[in-house]
Amino acid sequence: MKLVRLGEPGRERPAVIDDQGVTRDLSALTRDIDGAFLASDGVLRTRRALAEGTLPELNSEGLRFGPPVARPGAVICVGQNYAAHAAESGSAPPARPVIFFKPPNTVVGPYDEVEIPRGSVRTDWEVELAVVIGRTARYLDSPAQALEHVAGYTVSNDVSERDFQLEHSGGQWSKGKSCATFNPLGPFLVPTDEVPDVQGLRLRSFVNGEPRQDSGTADMIFSVAQLVYDLSQYLVLDPGDVVNTGTPEGVALSGRFPYLRPGDVMEIEIEGLGRQRQTLGAA
Template identity: 75%
Template sequence: MRFVRLGEPGAERPAVLDDAGQAHDLTPLTPDIDGRFLAGDGIAAVRRALAAGDLPRVETAGVRLGPPLARPGAVLCVGMNYAAHAAESGGAPPEQPVIFFKTPNTVVGAFDEVLIPRGAEKTDWEVELAVVIGRRARYLDSPDEALSYVAGYTVSNDVSERAFQTEHSGGQWSKGKCCETFNPLGPYLVTADEVPDPQALRLRSFVNGEVRQDSSTADMIFPVAELVHHLSQYLVLEPGDVINTGTPEGVALSGRFPYLAAGDVMEIEIEGLGRQRQVLAAA
């Protein structure tokens, strides 16, 4: 199934898309797509209601697609999780996952405007597979059980301001990662059963119609199951938390492409999960 949230910012309504792409209203079952819904076996309840024909149809034409998950409790990010990206960033592949956070208020819809912050010099794109946690994960025994804690997957653009990230950082990355609108998410939350192998997905990014990144999640240094297990040893993952799993080579930081400017158009996509499009504007 594919979950969406429809409407203007702060007033989104939850919906699910059936196999024909028709949207069905979820407000009879839940006020939103969030951690409480996921932890309360909401996906199974929607599947039953959809099969029974109990969910009213809703129109999507001309309606904004918000992020498919209501404001997450945490957005955890994995740095340099593709060897070629680590190399273009000037570093060796990490021996353990490199973790940083984005503030939850960076999350916007897949087609929302992205704002270049004041004083920015090096704004960059990053297509990433995002993992949405479905139940509380604490001290998992092994990666073998980790995927059972995943509710689904979505597309994430880990927008970054590289000057803030490296030159203004004081040794950490958050200043370049937490600017407003810096995490477009969606368009859909695709349930885990529809993604049998998260390590076999093609992911691409484009700027003004030109290809920038074209890779596969097979090239991750630390696969999804290992990341979920690893994180559970250091923190508690809660339902509705998001993990951005890293980006492949082909970003502006490589020096091969210009950084973003107002008026540029970013498009990113992951096989089976959908496509995003954002126009950049000055904050």
């Protein structure tokens, strides 16, 4: 099954796409797919309701896909988590996870327009696996515990403005990561137990139909379990929080491709989790 949120921004309704591809309304179970829903066994309750046949069919034709999780309290990002991407950025692979934050208001739907910010000359794409937290994670004892605290996975585009990130930020990356619309998320939230091997997923990105990135989560320096464990030693991960786990090589920062311009089209996908598509506009 796939959890989705459908409708106009701020008015999305919760839904689930069952194993037959039928979209069903989740409004009887929850007002939204958010941290409270995930923390209250929302995935299990949804699966039970599907088995019992109590969820009505929802006509989703023409409805916008919103981000599959509402109002994340935090968007935590991992930098340089693929060795080849670190190399194309001019850095050695990190010995410990490097993190930065994006404001939750950067999160938009998977097909929404992405705005190139004022003054930008180096707006870039980044396909990433996003982890959605389902249970509070604090001081976990080992990585073996980590995936028990994950509700599911989705597709994330960690859009970046490289001048803002590297030249304007005084050593911090947040200025280049925090612009409006800079984190398209979705289309689906796929439960953890329906992703048999999270370290065996293919990630790809395209600009105007031309291939850019093509890699796999097997190439992560720090696995999903290691990242969740490590983060829990320094901060509290709450239900509904999003963790972007890093991007592979093939971004414009490498010097091999031009940066994004208004009218360009980004498409990114992760095996089993879906495909996004965004057109670039000017802020």
